[in-house]
Amino acid sequence: ITISQWLMDVLKREYDIEDCILVENGVDTRLFSAPTRTKQRRPTVGFVFSVTNVKNSQLAISACEELRQRHPDLEVITFGNVRPRKNAPLPGWIKFHHSPPQKMIADIYARCDVWLFTSREEGFGLPILEALACGTPVVATSAGASPQMITSSCGALVEMEIDAVANAAKCFLDMPEDEWCAMSEAARMRARSFSAKTSSEAFEQALIKMTDARNN
Numbered sequence: 001i002t003i004s005q006w007l008m009d010v011l012k013r014e015y016d017i018e019d020c021i022l023v024e025n026g027v028d029t030r031l032f033s034a035p036t037r038t039k040q041r042r043p044t045v046g047f048v049f050s051v052t053n054v055k056n057s058q059l060a061i062s063a064c065e066e067l068r069q070r071h072p073d074l075e076v077i078t079f080g081n082v083r084p085r086k087n088a089p090l091p092g093w094i095k096f097h098h099s100p101p102q103k104m105i106a107d108i109y110a111r112c113d114v115w116l117f118t119s120r121e122e123g124f125g126l127p128i129l130e131a132l133a134c135g136t137p138v139v140a141t142s143a144g145a146s147p148q149m150i151t152s153s154c155g156a157l158v159e160m161e162i163d164a165v166a167n168a169a170k171c172f173l174d175m176p177e178d179e180w181c182a183m184s185e186a187a188r189m190r191a192r193s194f195s196a197k198t199s200s201e202a203f204e205q206a207l208i209k210m211t212d213a214r215n216n
Contacts, residue, residue: 001206003124004145021206024145025124026199027191031102032133034110039180043071043173046112046136048127049080049096051088056141056160059118061091063165068093070170077108109134113180114172116165119143128155133191135184139168149194154187 001021002008011017045067047060057078064076079097084090097108109115115131115138122144129149131138138155140146150157156171158164172180 001203001210004122005148006144007123021209023202023206024148024194024199025126025129026194026196027126027129027133028196029133029192032106032109032130032191034106034134036181037110037135037184038177039113039175040075040111042073042075043067044075044077044112045114045116045169045173046077046108046131047116047118049078049084049090051080051082051085054120056118056120057088059141059160059162059165060116061094062162063116063118063169064094065091066162066166067169067173071173074173077111079105079108105130106134109136112136114139114169116169117141117143117146118160118165120160122146125149129191129194132187135188137172137180137183137187139165139172141165149190151186151190154183154190 001023003023003025005022008020008022011020045064049057068074076094078094079100081099083098084096090096109131115136117125117128117138117140119125119141120143125144125146128138128140128146132154138150140150140155140157141160142157147157156168158168
């Protein structure tokens with residue numbers, strides 16, 4: 001049992017394992033939700049900060065630096081479980097929250113007009129679902145399950161390049177209010193299709209299938 005098509009492809013390509021069951025992660029919308037809203041008065045972008053190279057936070061930082069040239073009043077919010085370091089710094093104009101509680105994480109997502117997901121590799125990519133559940137469109141690289149989660153109605157899949165991330169994010173920041181609100185609602189609906197209940201039921205069915213196969 002695995003959680004993304006990307007991992008299924010790895011199992012097949014690297015280990016010749018084809019007998020896999022896909023059970024995608026779900027999001028708990030009781031924890032990750034936010035009231036219906038309009039765009040922020042001050043353009044706001046967010047991302048998860050990590051000192052781990054594979055998470056590629058520097059790409060998000062560089063894209064935000066480019067966005068600031070077009071939106072000098074840009075606000076950037078991030079959070080992570082490890083504080084910035086000398087070898088993995090954060091510019092002073094980015095607001096960092098260290099290991100915030102779950103409720104605050106939902107509030108951070110909901111304070112943003114667009115969320116950036118810039119990982120090089122991922123098993124799944126739960127921040128995408130969490131942001132969508134809070135009504136925040138997502139600009140994502142094609143890592144983990146992002147190709148399965150992101151559609152043009154709730155976000156954008158982009159190349160792992162600064163200009164690609166910045167240009168896609170700018171589209172959301174510059175989007176007319178009514179169009180952005182429709183995107184925000186589509187993001188919520190997309191997240192609901194990956195609900196924790198649906199995921200739990202799929203996992204249960206996978207276990208039953210495996211047990212039946214073993215007993216037979």
